[in-house]
Amino acid sequence: MPVNTEEYLRIRDMLTSMDVTLVAVSKTKPVSDIEALYALGQRDFGENYVQELLEKQAALPADIRWHFIGHLQRNKVKYIAPFVHLIHGVDSLKLLQTIDRQGAVLGRKIGCLLQMHIAFEETKFGLDRQELTELLSGPDGGRRLSHAAIRGLMGMASFSDDKEMVRNEFRTLKSTFDAVRTDFFSDDSSFDTLSMGMSGDYAIAMEEGSNMVRIGSLLFGARG
Numbered sequence: 534m535p536v537n538t539e540e541y542l543r544i545r546d547m548l549t550s551m552d553v554t555l556v557a558v559s560k561t562k563p564v565s566d567i568e569a570l571y572a573l574g575q576r577d578f579g580e581n582y583v584q585e586l587l588e589k590q591a592a593l594p595a596d597i598r599w600h601f602i603g604h605l606q607r608n609k610v611k612y613i614a615p616f617v618h619l620i621h622g623v624d625s626l627k628l629l630q631t632i633d634r635q636g637a638v639l640g641r642k643i644g645c646l647l648q649m650h651i652a653f654e655e656t657k658f659g660l661d662r663q664e665l666t667e668l669l670s671g672p673d674g675g676r677r678l679s680h681a682a683i684r685g686l687m688g689m690a691s692f693s694d695d696k697e698m699v700r701n702e703f704r705t706l707k708s709t710f711d712a713v714r715t716d717f718f719s720d721d722s723s724f725d726t727l728s729m730g731m732s733g734d735y736a737i738a739m740e741e742g743s744n745m746v747r748i749g750s751l752l753f754g755a756r757g
């Protein structure tokens with residue numbers, strides 16, 4: 534299936550008018566698909582697998598902003614640390630500390646989003662509210678790390694046709710985001726990103742206050 538450039542332009546122009554960042558999720562898709570959107574001006578791309586990301590990063594233009602949106606193992610951080618723009622799935626202090634150490638080695642600040650568990654389903658990764666508070670307020674609180682910079686929160690709603698449930702999950706994440714910003718980041722304007730919404734639910738996510746959506750199959754077609 535070819536890249537749906539018409540849909541891309543439609544979504545992009547709508548998001549731009551609402552100040553929402555579009556991350557084009559290109560996992561499992563070939564480099565040529567990424568090039569097709571790059572040619573139209575897209576620069577933010579999301580990938581889930583370290584090895585795949587490394588291969589694509591090496592083959593594609595250096596001004597692409599790569600978002601790592603999958604589950605990241607600590608022993609793999611070093612591979613993506615030199616170039617990754619934003620790591621969306623940070624769900625432990627240990628992972629955050631590993632990112633911080635790699636950032637320090639490289640002398641670069643690495644943007645991170647803390648992943649919250651908002652879905653009804655048990656299988657999704659992420660922190661609950663209590664774990665988030667502990668991570669931020671502990672003695673070596675994640676907030677104070679100098680090279681892993683917490684830029685906001687990320688979450689995935691339930692994979693469900695129940696729109697009200699999905700809406701409520703996004704609403705909960707937005708209220709957590711607002712509370713955390715007030716309680717922990719009132720002096721740090723770089724905590725400003727709320728990554729929520731995918732192909733099936735991005736419109737609801739935006740109505741509930743998302744300012745970054747991660748869209749794959751609507752742009753690139755279903756994954757095999």
Ligand SMILES: *Cc1c(COP(=O)(O)O)cnc(C)c1O
Nearest residue numbers: 558602731732733747748749750
């Ligand atoms: C695959 C993936 C997406 C994109 O999903 P689509 O339904 O294809 O838009 C977004 N976020 C995460 C974390 C993903 O793993």
